[in-house]
Amino acid sequence: MADAEKCAALLMETMPRMMRGLGAAMRHARPDDDALTLGQLRMLGVLCHSPRNLGELAALHNVTPSSMSRTVDVLVRKEWVARTPDPADRRQVILEPTEAGRAVHDAMQLHTQQTFTAMLAQMLGQLNDAERTQLYDGLLILQKLLANTSTDCVPHSQPSVTE
Amino acid sequence: MADAEKCAALLMETMPRMMRGLGAAMRHARPDDDALTLGQLRMLGVLCHSPRNLGELAALHNVTPSSMSRTVDVLVRKEWVARTPDPADRRQVILEPTEAGRAVHDAMQLHTQQTFTAMLAQMLGQLNDAERTQLYDGLLILQKLLANTSTDCVPHSQPSVTE
DNA sequence: TATTGTTATACTCTATAACTATA
DNA sequence: TATAGTTATAGAGTATAACAATA
Numbered sequence: 001m002a003d004a005e006k007c008a009a010l011l012m013e014t015m016p017r018m019m020r021g022l023g024a025a026m027r028h029a030r031p032d033d034d035a036l037t038l039g040q041l042r043m044l045g046v047l048c049h050s051p052r053n054l055g056e057l058a059a060l061h062n063v064t065p066s067s068m069s070r071t072v073d074v075l076v077r078k079e080w081v082a083r084t085p086d087p088a089d090r091r092q093v094i095l096e097p098t099e100a101g102r103a104v105h106d107a108m109q110l111h112t113q114q115t116f117t118a119m120l121a122q123m124l125g126q127l128n129d130a131e132r133t134q135l136y137d138g139l140l141i142l143q144k145l146l147a148n149t150s151t152d153c154v155p156h157s158q159p160s161v162t163e
Numbered sequence: 164m165a166d167a168e169k170c171a172a173l174l175m176e177t178m179p180r181m182m183r184g185l186g187a188a189m190r191h192a193r194p195d196d197d198a199l200t201l202g203q204l205r206m207l208g209v210l211c212h213s214p215r216n217l218g219e220l221a222a223l224h225n226v227t228p229s230s231m232s233r234t235v236d237v238l239v240r241k242e243w244v245a246r247t248p249d250p251a252d253r254r255q256v257i258l259e260p261t262e263a264g265r266a267v268h269d270a271m272q273l274h275t276q277q278t279f280t281a282m283l284a285q286m287l288g289q290l291n292d293a294e295r296t297q298l299y300d301g302l303l304i305l306q307k308l309l310a311n312t313s314t315d316c317v318p319h320s321q322p323s324v325t326e
Numbered sequence: 327t328a329t330t331g332t333t334a335t336a337c338t339c340t341a342t343a344a345c346t347a348t349a
Numbered sequence: 350t351a352t353a354g355t356t357a358t359a360g361a362g363t364a365t366a367a368c369a370a371t372a
Contacts, residue, residue: 004287010302091330120171138301139173254348254353
């Protein structure tokens with residue numbers, strides 16, 4: 001029987017492996033010029049959706065401001081995100097994508113979706129109809145769960161790409 | 164009705180969201196004394212179940228042998244895992260938990276399981292038995308899929324993770 | 327004094343490439 | 350030559366603690 005404990009263990013095993021596979025597929029199919037980690041792409045996506053200050057971004061990602069400052073550093077160094085002091089409260093820093101940042105985000109997002117879709121199609125093609133339906137039905141439950149739970153910290157309109 | 168396209172779309176929606184929740188939970192579930200990370204605990208658990216050589220362990224975790232060698236280093240340095248050459252093929256190294264390793268694993272397993280399942284229980288507790296079984300069965304398919312395709316979708320020479 | 331963010335330091339986990347030892 | 354594994358090097362991402370600037 002599938003008790004909560006077994007279910008949790010299976011979630012912990014399958015999800016990280018699936019994401020590692022996706023990360024690998026994306027990484028090796030993209031041009032080096034636009035080298036972006038999945039995490040960086042996600043941060044860029046959040047900021048493209050709406051500019052934020054650092055504290056908000058850290059809270060969204062559920063990490064310390066210190067960690068987020070470091071992560072943002074990379075994007076700023078690549079000139080994809082601009083740090084500007086908030087005129088209303090100069091302790092705060094407004095984080096906003098540059099034009100180049102938006103262009104990279106849009107291009108990479110399309111590329112990533114195509115890569116993911118291709119990989120998933122290859123994998124799912126190995127399943128027969130019954131297996132695919134079984135997987136689908138299980139994912140429907142997961143989808144329902146996620147809808148009721150606040151594990152997601154990215155607006156739903158943002159295509160999700162993550163760590 | 165669950166064709167591959169629908170299934171892929173559902174995977175792409177649910178997995179990254181799930182991973183964000185799991186990632187945050189795992190980061191904050193780290194014990195205070197920092198004696199053992201969850202990743203290390205998982206490796207120790209795999210080896211307690213059955214000794215492996217490094218290549219098997221790396222393939223199981225879907226990372227490069229190089230990365231796994233580094234990860235195992237930490238456990239060996241703490242004397243929780245022993246590296247011994249395989250008598251049958253001395254290029255290979257058999258990884259096996261020490262007595263201390265087994266003791267630490269058992270003790271930590273309880274603590275971590277309690278902490279982590281408490282977090283997942285909040286989610287999974289919203290499901291009834293039928294739904295939980297449905298999710299579990301779907302994840303079984305995913306697990307099987309990952310076992311069959313890990314070397315196909317990610318070339319062994321080039322797995323990568325960016326988390 | 328409290329808040330916001332950065333920097334210093336250190337750790338885990340990852341990758342690629344070069345290397346050693348064995349088959 | 351080919352395979353199994355390690356080491357060298359690098360980078361992302363994380364944390365705590367000390368710090369500066371602003372409110």
